[in-house]
Amino acid sequence: MVKIASWNINSVRLRIDQVARFVDEHEPDVLCLQEIKTLEKNFPHEAFETLGYTYRAVHGQKGYHGVATVSRIPFRDFSKHDWQDNGEARHIGVELLGRGQGLILENVYIPAGGDVPDRQVNPKFGQKLDFLDRMTRWAGEIERPTLLVGDFNVAPLECDVYDHRALLKVVSHTPIEVEALSRLRDAHGWVDLGRHFIPPPGRNYSWWSYRSYWRQKDHGRRLDHMWASPELVAQAKAHTFVEDTRRWEKPSDHVPLVTEFDL
Template identity: 75%
Template sequence: MVTIATWNINSVRLRMGQVERFLSEQAPDVLCLQEIKTREELFPHAAFEALGYTHRVVHGQKGYHGVATVSRIPLREFSRHDWQDNGEARHVGVELLGPAKGLVIENVYIPAGGDVPDREANVKFGQKLDFLGRMTRWADALDRPTLILGDFNIAPLDCDVYDHKALLKVVSHTPVEVETLGAFRDAHGWVDLGRQHIPAPERNYSWWSYRSYWREKDQGRRLDHMWASPELARESRAHRIVEETRRWDQPSDHVPLVTEFSI
C-alpha cells in the first residue's frame, strides 16, 4: 500500500511544526505541498530529513506560490510546466522509483483568479482559465498512470460549496470555471478520487476562510483535489480529509487530503 497526501500549507516555514505533526500522525509515503512561499535553498530540508522524508523536489519562489513534493520513497523530478506562462512556481511533477515504480505525481497550484469573474475586467481570472487550457492540452497526450493533485481553486459540484446559489458569481464556483475544469477532466478521463470515495452530495470541504471558521460557520468549499487516470483510480482503496488540522494553532486555511493505493 502506498499513501499519498496533498496540502496547501500557506507557508511551509511558518507551519513546519504542523507539517511535522501531520507526518508523525498520518505517516503518508508522499506529501505534496502547495503555496510553500519560499525558495528552494530556504526550504526546511533538515526537518524533513529528520522525519525520514529523504527524497524531495522543490519548485519555489520568494514569498509567493511554490510547490514541493517530499517522500520516503525514492523519486526523481519528472516535469515542470509553466501553465501560468509567467514564470510563477505552480507545478512540479515527480516519478516514483521504489514502491509504485513508474507512477507520476503532478503537484499543481492553480491560480485563485482574483475577485471578479470576468476575463475582460480581471486579468487574473483570464490567466486562471488559460492555465486550465494549457493543462488540458497537456492532458490530451498522457499515456501512463498519473495522479494530479493539489489546490485547484475550483469547487466543481453544487454540493462542493456551502451555498451553491449564493456562490454562482463568486470566483471558484462560477459556471465558466466549472466548465473549463470539466474540459480538463474529460481530456484524460480523470477520476475525482474525493467523490469516488465520498460520493456527492456528502460534505467534502477542504477550505474555509479564516473569518468564517473563527465564527464557527461551516462555510466551506472543496478546492483541493486528487484526480487519477482511470487505471490508477481502480487501485485507490481509501481517501480521507484530515480536517482536525484546522483546529491546530495558526492553521492553514486548507486541510490535507490523503489517498491510499494498492500498488
C-alpha cells in the first residue's frame, strides 16, 4: 500500500511541529503541502529529512502561496506550472519511481478568488476562473495515470458546504466556480475520491474559517480534493479526512486528506 496525503498547512515553518505529529500518527508515504509560505531555501528540509522524507520538491515564494511534495518514496521532478504567468508558486508535479512507479502526482493550490464573485469588480475572481480554464486545457492532454491533489478553493456540491443557499453568492461555492471546476473534472474524466468513498450527502468538510467558532457551528466547506485518473480509481482502497488536526493548538484552517492506494 502507498499512502498519499494532501494538506494546506498555512505556513509550513510555523506548523512544522503539527506536520511532525500528523506524519507520526498517520505515516503517509507522500505528503503534498499547499500554502507553505516560504522560499525553497528556507523550507524546513532538515526537519523533513529527520522525519524520513528524503525526497522533496518545493515550488515556493516568500510569505505567500507555495506548494511542496515530500516523500519517503523516490521520485523525480515532473512539472512546475505558473498558470497565471505572474510568478505565483501554485503547482508542482512529481513522478513516483519506487512503489507506485510511474504514477504522476500533481499538487496544486488554486487561488481563493477574493471576496466578490465578479471579475469586473474583483480581478482576483477573474484570475481564479482563468487559472481553472488553463488547467482545464492542460488536463485534456494528460495521457498517463495521474493523481491531482490540493486546495482547489471550490466546494462543488450542495452538501460540500454547511448552507448551500446562504453560500450561493459567496466565493468558493458560486455556480460560475462550480461550472469551471466541473469543466476541469470532465476534461480528463477525473474521479473525485472524496465523493467516491464518502458519497453525497455524507459530511466531509476540509476547511473551517478562523472567524467562526467552528466546533460549535460546524460552518465547514469541502475545499480540498484528491482527484484520480479513471484507470487509477480501482487501486484506491481508502480515503479519510483528518479532522482532529483542526482541534490542535494554533491549527491550519484546513485539515489533511489521506488516500491509500494498492500500488
